[in-house]
Amino acid sequence: MNTQELRSFIRDLPKAELHLHIEGTLEADMIFALAERNKVRLPYADIESLNRAYQFTDLQSFLDLYYAGAAVLQTEQDFHDMTWAYLQRAAADGVVHAEIMFDPQTHTSRGVAIETVFAGLASAMRQGHKELGISSSLIFSFLRHLSEAEAFATLEQALPLRGQYDDLWLSVGLDSSENGNPPEKFQKVFAHCKELGFRRVAHAGEEGPASYVRDALDLLQAERIDHGVRSEEDPILMQRLRQEQIPLTVCPLSNLKLCVVPDLKQHNLKRLLEQGLCVTVNSDDPAYFGGYILDNYVATAQALGLSKEQLVQLAANSMAARF
Numbered sequence: 001m002n003t004q005e006l007r008s009f010i011r012d013l014p015k016a017e018l019h020l021h022i023e024g025t026l027e028a029d030m031i032f033a034l035a036e037r038n039k040v041r042l043p044y045a046d047i048e049s050l051n052r053a054y055q056f057t058d059l060q061s062f063l064d065l066y067y068a069g070a071a072v073l074q075t076e077q078d079f080h081d082m083t084w085a086y087l088q089r090a091a092a093d094g095v096v097h098a099e100i101m102f103d104p105q106t107h108t109s110r111g112v113a114i115e116t117v118f119a120g121l122a123s124a125m126r127q128g129h130k131e132l133g134i135s136s137s138l139i140f141s142f143l144r145h146l147s148e149a150e151a152f153a154t155l156e157q158a159l160p161l162r163g164q165y166d167d168l169w170l171s172v173g174l175d176s177s178e179n180g181n182p183p184e185k186f187q188k189v190f191a192h193c194k195e196l197g198f199r200r201v202a203h204a205g206e207e208g209p210a211s212y213v214r215d216a217l218d219l220l221q222a223e224r225i226d227h228g229v230r231s232e233e234d235p236i237l238m239q240r241l242r243q244e245q246i247p248l249t250v251c252p253l254s255n256l257k258l259c260v261v262p263d264l265k266q267h268n269l270k271r272l273l274e275q276g277l278c279v280t281v282n283s284d285d286p287a288y289f290g291g292y293i294l295d296n297y298v299a300t301a302q303a304l305g306l307s308k309e310q311l312v313q314l315a316a317n318s319m320a321a322r323f
């Protein structure tokens, strides 16, 4: 298949996107447009110089820019516009269902009300269901560089809104700087979320060791692992992931841009798939990493020589792994 045929083959497969940070869909031109609309000063002269800054050496070098970019989000309309733009792109890529992560603490810490964040995300998601036929839900993600007490406080702030958004807010997650912020730090808040009936995911084994993946499963009762590519370093964990079919939401272009792998040809996605793990393909922060979900599938298929059957399997895994 040439690239065009490959793209249209993958586009036509019904897919779910399970690892997507909505703040990571803010394209440089939208950052500039929102900065102007909200009178926020940016430390970049123009869109091109912002785009040129997207040269990352590791997760933290990306996170610094990503949190700075999110500062342009102020109003309900801003959260709506960002989410609507993402849903249109996802629908065009053949995504039929999206589980969208957001970082409430990134916004509440700047004085944006949690009500504003939920209202903007939700109106776009409901519109996406009606007008694009794409279903979606929210993953309320705790920032792991902050304390567990702060995670509890944010959760308490948001819980009164749960009734209003119980069709959308199904899950909680854990993201931000992995190394030095192990799963055990959030054991109590995840246990509380489980009691409240939330589904659970956690980033683990992106930069952190395989033991963080195991601890996310055992200590946080995570039902899916975001990234998880370093699981391969622990054969016992690999056996468990296969036996229990615990989904890994892998993000190949993210791994490339954040130097988790030196080259897409060296990515272990195909090996993980061939060992029978429930691997899925996702875009993570597409505005920063150079591609949406279809770009991730195509680049990975070409770099690793994935067969049609393997592409069908990846898409089917994503549909099976949705909450």
Ligand code: HPA
Pocket: 021, 024, 059, 066, 175, 176, 177, 178, 203, 206, 254, 284, 285
């Ligand atoms: O890839 C990621 N890892 C951890 N935190 C994140 N927040 C946005 N993207 C990421």
Ligand SMILES: [Zn+2]
Pocket: 019, 021, 175, 203, 226, 284
């Ligand atoms: Zn992520």
